[in-house]
Amino acid sequence: MSRQMTGAEMVVQALKDQGVDTIFGYPGGAVLPIYDAIFQQNDIRHILVRHEQAAVHMAEGYARSTGKPGCVLVTSGPGATNAVTGLTDALMDSIPLVVFSGQVPTFMIGTDGFQEADTVGITRPCTKHNWLVKDADKLAEVIHQAFHVATSGRPGPVLIDLPKDVQFATGTYTGPKQARTENYQPKVKGDIEAITRLVELMETAARPIFYTGGGVINSGPAASQLMCELVDATGFPITSTLMGLGAYPASGKNWLGMLGMHGLYEANLAMHDCDLMINLGARFDDRITGRVSDFSPKSTKVHVDIDASSINKIVRVDLPIIGDVGHVLEDVLKVWKARGRKVNKEGLAKWWGRIEEWKKVRCLAYAGSETVIKPQYALERLEALTKGRDRYITTEVGQHQMWAAQFLHFDAPNRWMTSGGLGTMGYGFPASIGVQIAHPDALVINVAGEASWLMNMQEMGTCSQFRVPVKQFILNNERLGMVRQWQDLLHGGRYSQSWSESLPDFTKLAEAFGWKGIVCSDPKDLDDAIMEMLEHDGPVLFDCLVEKHENCFPMIPSGKPHNEMLLSADAEAFSSGAALV
């Protein structure tokens, strides 16, 4: 299949051959030939954004909710530099993206030309891999390789920098089957001997726990299913990182809730006291481990990860298994069943007894109010009123994000999109647009804080233009809530720069863009207001005025171990002090 075409036509043809239906982008001088090629076809839909950072977050939302790579097109110089935050976010959370950036013509590279930036240099540390293509004959192959690299092994963002003369030049198109990809083939099967060791450990462990992460979701829906089968068959408790929520259903009987800095009491204490920790596709992030030297001191640790560099990076493990979680789980189930489905029933019963005691602490309890909307209450009502719907949730970053992780429940993977590793304020709104474009008939809600939301509010125009009916549920406390909380707990209550001054009137802002605006400040009106949001056929900006001084608990202060958790004054064990061990 050797066809002659221009570099710009190759970009469009390669996208079609890769099964791409949507690209998020913003035009500029150095990508005009590609925009011209896009103009002359109807197979690939282009979503015109208002800022390149948002284009990348949209592509992330698209990718995370579909499992397919997200695609972005930006121009040279500022177009590319604006994409850097999104690329870094996608790298930290292992999201597959293919980003195309324009570049000045090859003969001008290095001359400080207009809108020139060293894009491959700038994006080298924030992509999984990147390419500068100087020859039109090589372009198509590089694009197919880029899709292969972005989606194989541990997924991640890749970038292809395209000088303008290469877009104009004519070359030979290479199809996806002809592109050489054999040089990059990460190992997906786990070592069977190590898997057998894991099964042996599972058979005798008295206090086992599954600690799961985003790797399970990245591995695909089959991995989540296999994991559920294994968890339910063994009866082991399971907790997950922020990134892994939904892989095991929150309604499942073995579910302990999220772990980590704002994780549930029972999940963190179970991690601390377990004798066998089975890490599936998580990476011992510092928000999970707390003080590493005191992290789960009594356990034998097993780590399943497709990325060898995650093994022993933070926490030394006893049994590493390098491979794709889905493939490894398949083998674990096979071996465990073949050996007679053994577990330490007596030990497990005692272990669950202790876990039930920890659950009685009711760590998420909070003081209700009849006059002011508590943020936790707002999320409880949102959960109750959207339960059972075809629902996707995105979030911004901060207190609201942690409350959403605690109070919203996910029964399937790919339904929860949040910036975990990088913690990018401004992620959620554009991500929700990307999700909605991939799932036009679904209910897509971005749970936001007012400060995060303002960081990419220009995308309201994108929603109006493309009729994207996302619901922006803003928990407005007129504060940078998480910053305020740390200042409250760790900086003597000196609230330096942590309030939101000069906020817009959100309902008028909504009207200005042709949206529906709803404001709610009374708990009695909340249900009706949420229903009004859900019933509106179009984008809604919901300004939920909440308690301004609420702190998010439980909390493991930075650098503390799991068993030194701070609990809310409303949790059962707080007054006795027993919870603080």
Add this chain to the structure above:
Amino acid sequence: MAALNIKKGATSHSAYDLRDTHSDVESSHTLAVIVDNEAGVLARVIGLFSGRGYNIDSLTVAEIDHKGHRSRITIVTRGTMAVVEQIKAQLGRIVPVHAVIDLTTEAQPVERELALFKVQGTGEKRVEALRLADIFRANVVDSTLESFVFEVTGTPEKIDAFAELMRPLGLVDVARTGVAALSRGI
């Protein structure tokens, strides 16, 4: 591993090993990294070291297979065993990296470095410099009435020793290639 009762090397045929990496003692390691000789590959390797705070004591790069466009990067680095293991794993996940070989851990490698020394002087010092150069099997590759350029090949330690001896005899300039290394035997 004692708690688990796993034999050392029990999974030696897999992509990882169960060698104990837990030690606070820093040591020097010579790594050979085989890469595709494509634009930016050296920047990726160096960027990894600077971005993650690892040390580079010496670095040499050259294409070793012109037809296959393969280059060999030899890096001498320093760190605890855990850090060195992490460096190897991080290098291994760079897309154009084909192999990472820890020559120091696998066996005592053959290490060689080439250096050029410019020594200025006359009279007795000049004669002494020439005499020492002979002991070190250094070649004179340039000479004027007041200077020599010596070419020395050997281990980095030998080159350090030669530099120390030349310093009081009028050493004015040094150029070193960095270490090239291969494993011993087959």
